[in-house]
Amino acid sequence: MMAGPTYPIHLKFTDVGYKVLLKRIASSTEKDILQGITGSARPGELLAVMGPSGSGKTTLLSLLGGRTTANIVQGSITYNDEPYSKSLKGRIGFVTQDDVLFAHLTVRETLTYAALLRLPRTMSRQQKEERAVNVITELGLQGCQDTIVGGSIIRGVSGGERKRVCIGNEILVNPSLLFLDEPTSGLDSTTALRIVQVLTEIAESGKTVVTTIHQPSSRLFHRFDKLILLGKGSLFYFGRASKAMSYFSSTGLSPLIAMNPAEFLVDLANGNTNDVTVPTGLEDKLQSKESGRHTTRGKLSAEDVHEYLVAAYETKFTEKKKKKILTPLPINRDLKATVCSLKRDWGANWWQQYSILFWRGLKERRHDYLSWMRITQVLAIAVILGLLWWQSNTTTLRDLEDQAGLLFFISVFWSFFPVFTAIFTFPQEREMLNKERAVDMYKLSAYFLARTTSDLPLDLFLPVIFILIVYFMAGLRLSVAHFFLSMLVVLLTVIAAQGLGLAIGASIMNIKKATTLASVTVMTFMLAGGFFVKRVPAFISWLRFLSFNYHSYRLLLKVQYDHLPPSLDVPELGDGLKEVAVMIAMAFGYRFLAYISLRRTTMPK
Known part of the structure; x- marks a missing residue:
């Protein structure tokens, strides 16, 4: 059909005719x-x-x-x-x-x-x-x-x-x-x-x-x-x-020799008259330019050939062809009206667009997300952490501090990893997005939601494997409830961090610049996360509230150590609802910022 x-x-x-504006330091000029x-x-x-x-x-x-x-x-x-x-x-x-x-x-x-x-x-x-x-x-x-x-x-x-x-x-x-x-x-x-x-x-x-x-x-x-x-x-x-x-x-x-017509024409367009007969008009121009000096035949400049070709075409054909082109077409008026009154119509409704783009994204990116290199990287780090903190305990303050270091590393790792994965999302697909949006394949909102949600199953698969390995090797709190709560904290961290990566990538659309900004941002968040510096100066202490490292680290401490007496050096954690609310707000807020940035930097509807 x-x-x-x-x-x-x-x-x-x-x-x-078409011109572009060339901007220079002192001035700007137009170029034809x-x-x-x-x-x-x-x-x-x-x-x-x-x-x-x-x-x-x-x-x-x-x-x-x-x-x-x-x-x-x-x-x-x-x-x-x-x-x-x-x-x-x-x-x-x-x-x-x-x-x-x-x-x-x-x-x-x-x-x-x-x-x-x-x-x-x-x-x-x-x-x-x-x-x-x-x-x-x-x-x-x-x-x-x-x-x-x-x-x-x-x-x-x-x-x-x-x-x-x-x-x-x-x-x-x-x-x-x-x-x-x-x-x-x-x-x-x-x-x-x-x-x-x-x-x-x-x-x-x-x-x-x-x-x-x-x-x-x-x-x-x-x-x-x-x-x-x-x-x-x-x-x-x-x-x-x-x-x-x-x-x-x-x-x-x-041409003076047998030549491919296309090669001959492109040579002429380049101003190359080698192996080509030179007309009298160009010969005369050459002789007048070179009068009084010895010259060899065929040393015409590209500008001379260009001027001659433009003038020759204008003399022979331009007016005649213009007149013919400007003559109204013998087209049925109904057909003309039909072609020019066609309305834009989406090939699928919003939900269908979302569904199609979701499954397309899942099929396209599963190879990258589940590549042997990425899986090996996560498994290797999980095993190394498990060996370094093998069956750790919290019987002494020193043991508690060591195990808290593991929790902070988990928080940092699952902040870095998703950010630097998500940064590439929109810059790498910009050409495809512009191409498909130019022909009205889908609405930007359907694309954005499908693109971000189709990544989630793939983004959350590796953290689950990571926690399964580290949690039991390191001997963290052995309880079904606390295991799943720790898992949920890590997954929430991944979602929030991914949102930041999406926002940075969509707002800059340049991988090198986005990577630099992300590095500075994540390092700042890590330093403000509450592990390296516990007494942050007041004028900069507000940064910790913007850091998902800070909130996820506090939540992990809450899950693992809420049963310990306050005499140990564990900060006052409360019920953790504030940290959860802030991270959920980050997950949605960063994505909203990414969507606004994407709408601004890509082709409008």
């Missing part, structure tokens, strides 16, 4: 990224945007796809003769250059979760799953559908298969417009040809496909219907790809 009908969308853009770009693409066509690195290809693609709307200083971009609106978001697919995918999910799981979240609510779960299977078949991914996607470190599917999975994520919803940024980058020529064949088939199904490409092989080049050639943000050519060589020959520029 399809996600809905394919509404044909004609894309037009005329005199598109694109200057007067004109072109069009219609349903059934594959438009390729070519040019060397830094020519503005990705910027143009982002503008056409509605991903960058600010700072357009001139020109217009229309979809069926109407300007961009948020209603078009569901009709546009966008494949970024980097493959933003979850490494531990299989191909089938990746596409199924995307289908469940993005396809209309009118479709049943079974129909959505069938749609995912159909896309797998359509893209020729049956052979690897049960293989994990993988990434730079984790081995998974091949680069070409990964790129097809990215394309599958977008064509699931049957978009009218599909934009792709360098889909063949880093692939061998055969795999790249397979990707372009897929794009051709997608275009032939009635969609408008626009892709950037750096320097394709000649086989790839001849697959394109239309071509835009850019150089330093200027337009050198727009028209049928098959007519590009004859156009440049008409300007006096043609």
